[in-house]
Amino acid sequence: MKRVYNFSAGPAVLPEEVLKEAADEMLDYQGSGMSVMEMSHRGQIFDRIIKEAERDLRDLMNIPDNYKVLFLQGGASLQFAMIPMNLMKNKVADYIVTGQWAKKAWQEAKKYGTANKIASSEDQTFSYIPDCSDLPISEDADYVYICQNNTIYGTKYRELPNTKGKTLVADVSSCFLSEPVDVSKYGVIYGGVQKNIGPAGVVIVIIREDLITEDVLPGTPTMLTYKTHADADSLYNTPNSYGIYICGKVFRWLKKMGGLEEMKKRNEKKAAILYDYLDQSRLFHGTVEKKDRSIMNVTFVTGNPDLDAKFVKEAKAAGLENLKGHRTVGGMRASIYNAMPVEGVEALVAFMKKFEEENL
Numbered sequence: 001m002k003r004v005y006n007f008s009a010g011p012a013v014l015p016e017e018v019l020k021e022a023a024d025e026m027l028d029y030q031g032s033g034m035s036v037m038e039m040s041h042r043g044q045i046f047d048r049i050i051k052e053a054e055r056d057l058r059d060l061m062n063i064p065d066n067y068k069v070l071f072l073q074g075g076a077s078l079q080f081a082m083i084p085m086n087l088m089k090n091k092v093a094d095y096i097v098t099g100q101w102a103k104k105a106w107q108e109a110k111k112y113g114t115a116n117k118i119a120s121s122e123d124q125t126f127s128y129i130p131d132c133s134d135l136p137i138s139e140d141a142d143y144v145y146i147c148q149n150n151t152i153y154g155t156k157y158r159e160l161p162n163t164k165g166k167t168l169v170a171d172v173s174s175c176f177l178s179e180p181v182d183v184s185k186y187g188v189i190y191g192g193v194q195k196n197i198g199p200a201g202v203v204i205v206i207i208r209e210d211l212i213t214e215d216v217l218p219g220t221p222t223m224l225t226y227k228t229h230a231d232a233d234s235l236y237n238t239p240n241s242y243g244i245y246i247c248g249k250v251f252r253w254l255k256k257m258g259g260l261e262e263m264k265k266r267n268e269k270k271a272a273i274l275y276d277y278l279d280q281s282r283l284f285h286g287t288v289e290k291k292d293r294s295i296m297n298v299t300f301v302t303g304n305p306d307l308d309a310k311f312v313k314e315a316k317a318a319g320l321e322n323l324k325g326h327r328t329v330g331g332m333r334a335s336i337y338n339a340m341p342v343e344g345v346e347a348l349v350a351f352m353k354k355f356e357e358e359n360l
């Protein structure tokens with residue numbers, strides 16, 4: 001068996017330990033004689049799995065008691081609609097557009113009410129985070145929306161925007177559990193788990209209880225109403241039970257690793273190895289403003305698309321996979337999520353140095 005260093009943006013690398021444990025339990029989960037995939041989501045065993053997963057996530061993120069944790073489906077993209085359907089009481093929301101995901105969320109929200117784009121970095125191909133200290137927040141805005149880490153462009157918010165008292169909603173798909181967060185600053189934090197947590201097919205929504213109401217936009221389907229899932233502890237219908245089981249294992253792994261403070265340290269160290277090299281390389285350079293650099297998705301180019309393609313191809317042959325940038329931006333992107341070991345980043349930098357010598 002040969003494992004590669006997988007720099008994919010998502011679905012992405014998972015901790016090897018978690019995969020091995022899941023493999024060991026595949027045919028017979030803890031003496032049940034069944035795989036977790038085969039058992040009832042209403043049985044005692046799965047009940048314990050989902051409750052433990054929630055408890056461990058609450059521990060890791062220090063989630064206050066007045067927040068619900070929901071394990072849903074439909075990916076992060078379905079939240080682009082669920083958020084306005086459930087939260088737009090005044091039919092007004094403010095969006096900060098810092099990349100394609102935030103833009104898609106903004107465009108979706110326009111179907112349900114007035115979605116104001118109050119700031120954007122599209123003028124510079126989303127290579128920075130705008131100053132959000134004094135934005136024209138709408139007086140009747142139901143919420144202010146951000147995408148906290150921009151997976152495609154490789155930027156992140158260092159500081160949360162000043163929402164002037166309005167509810168903050170954040171898509172954290174690609175930075176979920178990468179560092180500690182103060183949950184109480186948000187109304188909703190959500191993300192697809194396939195970037196930094198688990199297998200595709202689960203989206204976790206952490207939502208303040210007062211935002212969960214029956215007062216949703218007319219026509220909102222039962223399945224797209226947060227209250228439906230909150231009242232049923234995420235078991236209104238069949239959840240992605242196997243996905244939740246793997247997420248639970250990752251939460252336990254993170255606790256064992258020392259929690260989110262420790263992950264932040266490790267992630268900053270990994271990112272620094274790569275950025276420090278980029279800053280002195282004569283061939284490669286980073287594509288975003290230094291102050292806004294993501295510690296999860298590192299984007300870079302040589303400036304020559306043919307050379308970029310050659311790099312991606314040769315890196316793959318050397319066991320460094322999925323380094324091609326997003327299809328809409330080109331260049332390279334190394335996603336260095338929690339489960340990417342420091343050795344993977346060191347191997348990448350060593351390969352880049354060699355490539356630089358050979359191609360300069």
Ligand SMILES: *Cc1c(COP(=O)(O)O)cnc(C)c1O
Nearest residue numbers: 075076077101151171173174192
């Ligand atoms: C990947 C991604 C999405 C889309 O996720 P799906 O689960 O495929 O819908 C949305 N937002 C961010 C920040 C992402 O990285």
